Amino acid sequence: MSRLGTALVASLAVLAGGLVISPAAAADRWAVPASASITIKGHGYGHGRGMSQYGAEGAAREGLTWRQITDFYYPGTTVGRARGTIDVHVSADTTDDLVVVPRSGLVVHDLGAGKSWPLPERDTTRWRVIWLDGANRVQWLGNRWRTWRTLAGSGAFSAGTEPVTLVTPGGTRAYRGRVSALPLSGGRVTVNTVRLEYYLRGVVPLEMPALWSPEAVRSQAVAARTYAAYERAHPRSSAFDVYDTTQSQVYGGVAAEHPASDAAIRATRRRVLRHDGAPAFTQFSSSNGGWSVAGSLPYQQARADAYDGWSGNPNRSWSVTVTDRRLESTWPALGNLRRIVVVRRDGNGQWNGRVASLRLVGSKNTVTVTGDTMRSMLGLKSTWVTFRVG
Incomplete structure (x- = not known):
């Protein structure tokens, strides 16, 4: 899951979990003059639920074990075992x-x-x-x-x-x-x-660098094994359990295997995280930007994450610049873009958190989109963004 779920699944997970979505602050609106450049500043990379992979590395660098790392990112789960094919x-x-x-x-x-x-x-x-x-x-x-x-x-x-x-x-x-x-x-x-266990050998080094701190790679092995066990219990079709792409977890077969990640898999052999007697849905993403996202399950909690902020994380903060024409071509019903308005955020962290709903006001029409749609259409790393128009 170098780790992107679909926008629909993400939206349903948030709504089903009863997450309180906060109204945007009054300053969350920007006038857009003709031929403007728009700087989008953001935090994190991915959906932000479950384990931050950069956060796991940051935690390992501070001396946490794989069990302490998974306890932090999947609170309330217990360790069990899984085997089979x-x-x-x-x-x-x-x-x-x-x-x-x-x-x-x-x-x-x-x-x-x-x-x-x-x-x-x-x-x-x-x-x-x-x-x-x-x-x-x-x-x-x-x-x-x-x-x-x-x-x-x-x-x-x-x-x-x-x-x-x-x-x-x-x-x-x-x-x-x-x-x-x-x-x-x-x-x-x-x-x-x-x-x-052989499946994991083709997954773990494609989801996390095999030469990262051993405890981080072990936490990835446990999260990946648990995710696979969960999907096996909820198969994708009558013919197979999982995809070999980011629809499930990226799997490359023998060519992907690496001795360091193989060692992490052996060190955590058959270990999975369980909740209510079943494998947990251990989603993970590259970086949560310093604040995880709540989902529909008890162990998918919104919480501040200091581990994600270690100096080697390029996704903690980022920015991109687009033109007003880019937004106008993405949503042609707008006509000329006049104003950007953030309607709702999730209420967590800087700028009051991730964008849940965005309104684009144009000369012809007003278009309202979810944060996930905005992210997908503009190719952004996450929905935790703010704007600067210049």
Whole structure:
């Protein structure tokens, strides 16, 4: 989740949690003359709920352990354990067949019949499973594709404890566990079924720098493991539990693995955070800017965060400059932009906190948008912003 949830989910989480949204201060309005430049100053990067990743690093630099870090960002949770496998959608494979590179120990599985067969080590450059003439067929490539076996159900490849190299339109990618071609919504998706601990090896170093302080990386491992366990209990579809993108957590398979993050995963093996007997929804984002955001769950609390402010955090405070024309082209119904008015904020921190609602007054129309929509449309790091017109 280098860590962006959708605007809709964010808005629902805030409303469901009963968060008190404060009216904006009287000074939260700016006249916009023609051809004006607008400086947007802000704090944080991401939705701000749960753990700040830069905050976790700041806390680790002050000597906090991973348990103390997760206690701070997910108050009221307890430590439990999770094991088993997780089914991951492989977004890079957009083809209609499932193609892998031959290797020793490669096995094909018939998921319909519950049978498996070792694949012969013959002179072939590719193996694949493809839906052809009403059945899934296992084929090998020599001078052309030839059928080796017909399956009763969906097909999958594995290679024991070794990775399977998947061929995608963009190249090859290695994955631990099993890769399958599964039906979904009249089409086919590629799914990597992998042990939870192996999955984390492809997630943690893509979500947090592996060479950050060990306790920070351990806290990331626990948050990522818990997030995966939560999503496994609330699967994204009938074919898979999680996406391999920021829709869930970024997952890169074997190529993403790093010895330092592997060590953090081993040090926290199977540890997850629980609340009311189930895995917690451990959202995290790059930086909360010094104040976390409340959500709909008891452990998603708004609170000041001094750890986020350590000197190495480039996202604690930032600014960008846009023109009035940029806003006029983004919301063309405005005509000429005349005024920016912040209607509501969340009430926490400088400027009275994050923007919940914004009104843009133009020569033709007035447009009211949520803070999340503003952030998305303008490419801002967060909704905790103020404006200066010059």
